[in-house]
Amino acid sequence: MERRERADAARNRQAILRAAEELLRRHPPEQVSVERVAAAAGVGKGTVFHRFRSRTGLMLELMSERARDFEQAFTEGPPPLGPGAEPAVRLVAFFASVAELAARNGNLLSAIEHAMVTRKSHGEQPREANPVYLAWHRHVSGLIAEERPDVDAEQIAHMLLGTLHMEPIATQLRAGEHERLAAAFADLVDGLLRGGGG
Template identity: 40%
Template structure:
């Protein structure tokens, strides 16, 4: 699972070394052969560790994909929690909502296929991560500020649904541009 920015579990030195080997090998495989080729047994071989070592830490491709996305997730969280406006604090809630959605789309453009593996490998995985819960809570808080008369949690769900990586990858593979997708969100927000 992706931790909330700033938190890090304690780990033995040998486990930390193995984790780094596994993540480097997985990142190299993804970079050279694509996300579709991410297989835990191949990662183990490339990392020079046993398959059991990989499976104990990452029970499926989705968990490994989440780990590969950890640094980008931390940067994204930092940007919307404490970065400059309009994504970060200091702008009106409506502007921050739009900035969040647009930044999320930008992230999907660069990390969509890996996010899709992280979100879909295990049923309901998308909703189980701390990252998703933080994204949802952040949106709900901004929505409640901008529109105190509506159900902010439901509206946050409604905005997060089309930000699912599988939806985004599908749209892009079927000819939608990033600009069209952002414009569609702008229409939803108006």
């Protein structure tokens, strides 16, 4: 009985995530409500809230799913994104990949931002406490510190990652202009890691 309940819960989770993904593909983020996701997944609204706590939680979990493969690539995959290349090269590859990931998931990122702005619960974690953000920040700050131990790597990593949420940058990403952003990040990394500390 317990095994069947676990299997049902796993199926419901996947159905909810896939329904949210499909709705985001076809509708503006502000139109993708918990009610619409529940209806599309064939579950009750309470099931969505029980599993994900809120619309924000649902969107963050969907983004987390997409980010897991990316995290494996930059921690265990081949260079230049993965281990084996020098820090500056890996950092450029990381931000190029982040920009592409964000451009491919523009509606999802917009939905997360919209959910955070309009959420009713104040007990949820801030963006910087999200496991995906923490993993990205740890990676970026580690690469910076490896090459430039003389700078505040943690703070610079927050600054670099924070630009992804600036409206002009988010607008570019939604328009698919990730290559321009990747080139700008490459210039920043080059100036930071290769232009100083010598």
